[in-house]
Amino acid sequence: MTDYGHPLLFGSFLTPAAADPERTVGHAVLSEQLGLDLVTFQDHPYQPAFLDTWTLLSYVAARTRTVGLAANVANLPLRPPAVLARSVAALDRLSGGRVELGLGAGAFWEAIEAMGGRRLPGGHGVRALEEAVEVIRQVWDTGSRGGVRVDGEFHRVVGAKRGPAPAHDVGIWLGAYKPRMLGVVGRRADGWLPSLSYLQPGDLAAGNARIDEAAHEAGRSPRAVRRLLNVSGRFTAAGSGPLAGPPAQWAQELADLALGDGISAFILASDDPDDLRRFAQEVAPAVRELVDAERAGAAPRAAGVTPQVARGAFAVVPTADDGTRRSSTRVWDESARPAGPAPDPDRTYTPHELASGRHLVDVHDQLRAELARLHDLIDQVAAGLVDAGTARSHINTMTMRQNKWTLGTYCESYCRIVTTHHTIEDHGLFPHLRRADARLAPVIDRLEQEHHAIHDVLEGVDRALVSFVATADGTAELRAAVDLLTDTLLSHLAYEERELVEPIARLGTG
Template sequence: MKILFGFGLDDDQLIGQAVQADREGLDLVTVSDHPYLHDRLDAYAALGVILGRTNAVTAAVNVTNLPTRPAPMLARTVAGLSALSGGRIALGLGAGGLWREIEKLGVEPLSPARAVRALEEAITVVRALSGGGGPVTFDGEFYRVNDLIPAAVPAPPIWTGSLGPKSLAVTGRVADGWIPGHASDWRSDRVATSRPLIDEAAVKAGRDPRDIATIYNLPGRITTAPLPATRDASGRWRGGSVAQWVEELTSAVLEYGAAGFTYFPIADGTPATTALTRWATEIVPAVRAATGTRTPPPGQPLAPEPRTSARPSVPDPST
């Protein structure tokens, strides 16, 4: 079994945290993507530096703001990072949410329905432009390429941040994983009602729902002493002692089928580097041991490989 354990990086300590996560044996580091904010680093510029400063950890944007990054160029960017890092990259994709901010970059706004269609089309384009093969021509509703040679490297795992029913169905049809929105976890109503929609769409598309990983963004405190309650009145995870974290995450894997966790420290006065160390060296090894999670040899990326190495045929968008 292969479960991802990651860490959500803070812009202010980006490189130091990434190097620490790599050194302490985590599988994944992630950065956010808000290109309309002046005080945030460009996500893919950051990813390039992170991958250049680390040796084994996989990196991902959690999640890519697709409306500001056209799919054909995104495919080329991700292919380059994959080639240079030995495949240590995953592609998180979002249809776009803060449209008032996105429009400041000169991007044409899309209705929710069109944004979802663009998301599915983007996944098709990224896969088509990966893995080698003959020239690709694609004339879609949102993206067009003409006689373009795919990159030789395979497409990375593609995870979506889907929220609504239509985008959840896209995840089931074409994605490799799902990152539940609003840091919802395995005991939440959101996951309980959303994951069946992914599974239903997967089955209709002839896929095995088990091939679509659920990777949770998980904020919380790591305390020195056990907390009386690890969840608040609404049922949201608050955190707790190392033993409480280990018990909860072990249950998430064995009982709820969780495929990964990206930890985000809570601002409670604990230095982020201290929280990262406790997560990476105390909680993660214990959960790996309890769940039988496989860890890779040094230098080998752990990001789940695409389920098929064949580049999919490009559908005719007119049909």
């Protein structure tokens, strides 16, 4: 049983169908609006019924703002690695650091040859992939001197200029199934990305063991390799088999895969908007809750692993307030906020304690992501871009009044989530921390005061929603109310993390 401890991700695995491009893009936009972390597309350049995956990813990047993007997986035999590296880096910079690189050695060799690619069966494909990873990493490594030099058996790059570097450390996720490819994952990759439908019972455990072995041999920690999984199934009222049943069954099965096989990213292969909704809104939150509860209440599940401790500086980094403000209104004086006790530099923290502290950041990150989607939805409504396909499933068009009701429901739901989160803190977490460490009392008092102020701001959003739906043009008033909510909430979340993440790790949640 292995849990590598990575934060959970949930995504969509979409068909890049060329017959209805707007519908294909609409599924990607919907994935972002539903709160999924990733949008991925299969890559089969020889398939004339498909849009070119890299062109599609670039177009989707321009239509979205927050969701991660990846090929699942890029077809290496038809995408030269040096050019692919620059394509990835360019899109990562253009999208604000949202691109990851799923990469495969190739399949369907007759079709690849028909497109001018070179057939590389068996071990040849594995060696070519490992050389390609080296080329890609060298192209991105702008901190080293000299040009890119890989004089390989299948890929030869001699002196090409390095760069551009991606906007963030792009993960290279390899689609792999057999031992030699799994060895490359352990030695060179940042992630393992198989599809559950291609695996037999025991394959995940065996694959993890091979990856871990190769990582150790290369001097790497197995935890450096994220384990991702493409999944598919059916949502039904009653269970009829693996991933065939109600969302609660899906959640339990995926949580078992997370805790037992180390999977930390689940990517749903479906082009059905209703499936995407169930997965994002019902399955994903339930899986997070199950995994968080297990991680917070149990020792690490990897057999024979001794819990490690973090010494010195506290290892969980609170989210900083960047100072950006959208509104000229100020709800409180930030300079008057009290500070709690400084962490003890000699204190050690177990993984259990660190996970407890990190959980507050994870919860806040979900609120921040929801807030970003709220702004995006307002922008789309104002621009007339929201239609039935992205807002409500199968309907292709929507009147502006219907669009307004869709946005109103979203805003109302978000405000309710924030209020619930604050109520839980006020009645459970805060009293426990106040009792456990009296030095935190001024901070707790201030946070409770800010909760009341945020409640008043939420009331302002409610009033703006009434105006938005009832009048011909209430967009400006709603935007102003949501801008003020953004300023106050982001400022508050950053302050709360700064002052409480370490005490929660040290004192628990009560």
